[in-house]
Amino acid sequence: MKKNIMVILFTVLLVLTGCNEDEKKVNNSNDQKTAENSVSEKETTEEDKKEKHFNVEDLPAVPSTPEGIVNQTPGIFAGKYVEEDPWTTKMLEKMKEVPNLPENATEEEYDQYFKYIYSLAADDFPDPQELIKKWEYAISGTPEATDERFQFKENYNIEIILDSSGSMNNMVNGKTQMDLAKETINNFLSTVPDKANVSLRVYGHKGTGSDSDKELSCSSVEQVYGFETYNNEKFNKALNKFTPSGWTPIEEALKSSKEAFSKYDAKNNTNLIYLVSDGIETCDGEPAEFAKTLPTSNIKPIVNVIGFNVDGEAQKQLKAVAKNSDGMYTTVTSAEQLENEFNRTKEVLESWNQWKEDALYDLDGKSTDVFFDIRDYSINYDQKARSQENRIWKIIQISNLEELITDEQEKELTERREDMEDLTTEALTKIEKDLGNIGDKKIEEIEKEINEKYNSSVPQE
Incomplete structure (x- = not known):
C-alpha cells in the first residue's frame, strides 16, 4: 500500500x-x-x-482463502461475547481508538476499517495439522507407528505440568480453573495402568503476583508427586499442597521436567509430558526456544500442550512450544474438553497395557475412528465460526448504535462480514473433504498432504 x-x-x-x-x-x-x-x-x-x-x-490481513482462516491470528476478543459487559465496554474503547470513516469513504478505506474490526474479532479455528498428529499418536504401538516415540517400550512415564499461577483462580461454570484441572487430572491418572509411572509438577504456586514476589514465584517449580504408580490417597494429598497464586515460569518448569525425565532413556521408555497452562510466560523465560531441546534429548518425549482459556498471545506462545517440541497443541475452554484430551492417552495406555501382558493385539481395534474425529473437528470449527460471525456483527451493530459509524457505513461493513461468513463455510467444506479423503493412505502420507496445505509457516493471503 x-x-x-x-x-x-x-x-x-x-x-x-x-x-x-x-x-x-x-x-x-x-x-x-x-x-x-x-x-x-x-x-x-x-x-x-x-x-x-x-x-x-x-495488523494481520483479513483471510481470503480457507488456509488463511485456519492460520489467522486470534483477536483480543476471541471467544468473548462482546454484547455483554465488560466486553462491550472494552470493545467500544477499542473502536474509539481508530479514526472514524469519512462520510464518503472509498472501498479501500472500508477495507481498512473492516480489517481493524476483524483483527479484534478473529477467532481461533482448530488446525487440521493438530488432528493429524493426534491420529498418529492414536496408532501408538501398531506397525504403522513409524515415529519411534509412538512405538511401545517396556516402561511408560507420564508427567503433567500444571500452571498454578494466580490466573488459574478464574471461574468457569462456578468453579475455578484450578479446581477443574485438579479434578480432571485426578480422574485421568486414576485410570492409568498400574505399571505406568505418573508425576505431577506445578509452577508459580508460591508467593503472589506482585513484583516483590516475582523472584520467589518464578523459582517455584515443584514435583509434588512421582515418578511412581498412582496412589489415590497420596495423590489427593499432593493436590491439596498448592493453590493458584503467583507468576508463570513455563521455561523453568520444562527444564526441571526434562532433568527429572533424564533417567528414563527413550530406548526403553515411552515418555509423555502434558503441559497445562492458561497464560503466557511471565518470568522472562523463553519456553518455545527451550522446547527445541526436547526432541533431540535422550528422553524424546511426546509433548501435549493444552491452553486452558488462553488469549491470543498465550496461544501463540504455547503453539510454538508444541511445534518446537514436535508435539501437539489444543485449546480447551471447559473441564469436558480437557478430559477429552486426556482420554486419547487413556486409550493408548490401555493398548500398551495389553501389549505388556502379551495379549493378542488387535490392530483393527486400534485404528483411528476417522469419522468421529472429523465430526468433532467440524462441530468445534462450526462453533468458532458462529462465534466469530456473531462477534463481528455485534461490533458493527453496537458501533452504529453508538454513532461511531453511520447507517450506510454499517451496510457496507455488513457486506464484508457476509463475505467472510461465506469464506469460513467454504473453508470447513474444503477441510472436511481433505480430511475425509483418506482411504487406505498411510499416516505419513496424510500428514504430508495436510501439512502442505495448512502449514502455518507459509504466509497466507
Missing part, C-alpha cells in the same frame, strides 16, 4: 477539527470564557486524535 490510509484519515480529521475551532473563535470573539473553552476543547480533541494514530498495515 503506497499510503497509510489511517494516517490520511487522521490528518483530515485534524484539519477539519482545526477549521471548526477557528470558526468558533470568530463567532465568539466577544465571549472570552467561550473562547477559552474552545481552546481547551481543541487541545483535548487533538490529544485524543494522537491516541488514534496507529499503523493499520501492522
